Amino acid sequence: MPRFAANLTMMFNEVPFLDRFAEAGRAGFAGVEFLFPYEWEAEAIAERLRENALTQALFNMPPGDWAAGERGIACLPGREAEFTQGVETAVRYARTLGCRRVHAMAGLLPAGTERDQALDRYRRNIAAAARRLADDGLTLVIEPINTRDMPGYLLNHQSEAHALVAEIGEPNLKIQMDLYHAQIMDGDLWRLFEANQGTVGHIQIASVPDRHEPDEGEVNYPWLFERLDAAGYDGWVGCEYRPRGDTRAGLGWFAPQR
Template sequence: MPKFAANLSLMYNEYEFLDRFAAAARDGFTAVEFLFPYGFIAGEIKARLRDSELTQVLFNCPPGDWAAGERGIASLPGREEEFKRSIERALGYAQVLGNTRLHVMAGLLQYGQDRGRHLEVYLHNLAYAAQQAAAHGVTVLIEPINTRDMPGYLLNTQEEAHAICREVGAPNLKVQFDLYHCQIVEGDVAMTMRRDIAGIGHMQIAGVPERNEPDTGELHYPYLFGLMDELGYDGWVGCEYRPKAGTSEGLGWFRKVMSNKY
């Protein structure tokens, strides 16, 4: 049976952020992930994790100016020093929160910009991030994101992400396999998972195409959950979806999985 982590950036928005930890624990989750912790003191979040007996499994490194539309800086020429500082900041939070996975967002490629130059910067920055993270026992993740939700994002396909990991050659650089993004961009989710399982460091799920609960839409998750077990995937599966109504009310799928009735 997969191990599920509630994504507190998309789920439990009925509550203030720091109150979402207890809400997730009440519903039976034992782990959480979220996009960014930087608006809070790390110790505040750690206290909520401790009080709710939750494991922190993942968050993102600083993405640049998110409010202004930036979606990562790892591939942006001229931002290398800022990127180094962002890795240092993320690792500082990870040391307090206890997670061993950090997602580094690539950034957007604007029309007319040199993709080759962006890839060169991306590879260099990922090598740096992996080296720094290795000293803390942390795995760096990169995630292909679909072009509908995030137009212009540098990294879109699983094959390209795994090729980048191979080129960097760091054992602690892995791919974050979001089944939702994969289905939208490429399809053939099950065979892609089989092909790439050795390089996958984290998985995430959502219904396709609306990004609601995983028991909605075109993907058949009971089969995919079974495939995760068959392939021996023992990492966490992040529930990065937008609940259709209330979060707790939409967890019928989760209760079925946990009771082996899915």
């Protein structure tokens, strides 16, 4: 079956962040992911990974001022130097954590900016970041996000993202296919994956429409897990969902997948 990574930003919130690694290990996860590691020293996180025999599957580059509502800066005018600095920060963390995959958020389309202009800036920044990450043997992923959860986000559809990857042409640039976002925006999930498998670098899951455990709602995840396995998908499946209640109590869906 696919390899599952607990998303420690959303899961095991019953305990402080650095204690969530042990919770994930005890629950049977082989890997973890989270949004941003930058509040903690990289070595402190690496120690938790080693102690619990966990692989760091993914994290995000610095997103700008998250508390102020920024959701990435790759498409924002005048932020190119900050984006480049963020790439270097992410590379340093990736080295220490042994993480091979980093996500760059696109950002919200700035008021008064034409979308084509923002996309052009985004392409340039992402191409440069991919080339820099390639120097360290790392993969860069980009992710379409649905317009309901994040209105104004630059990248919304899988087709847009895959077209950008093809246009940029860097071999270490892949798609983060979050099936929750993809179901809301595109649907037809299996055909979507099947048509683009070669450029899918990471998968994430959550129920639709409520973004809870993948055991309810309109997506048949057990069927998709079987199909991913049969297709030879060897990447990670990140569990980026909000537990309905206690994280451990909601892991019944995971028992058959361990």
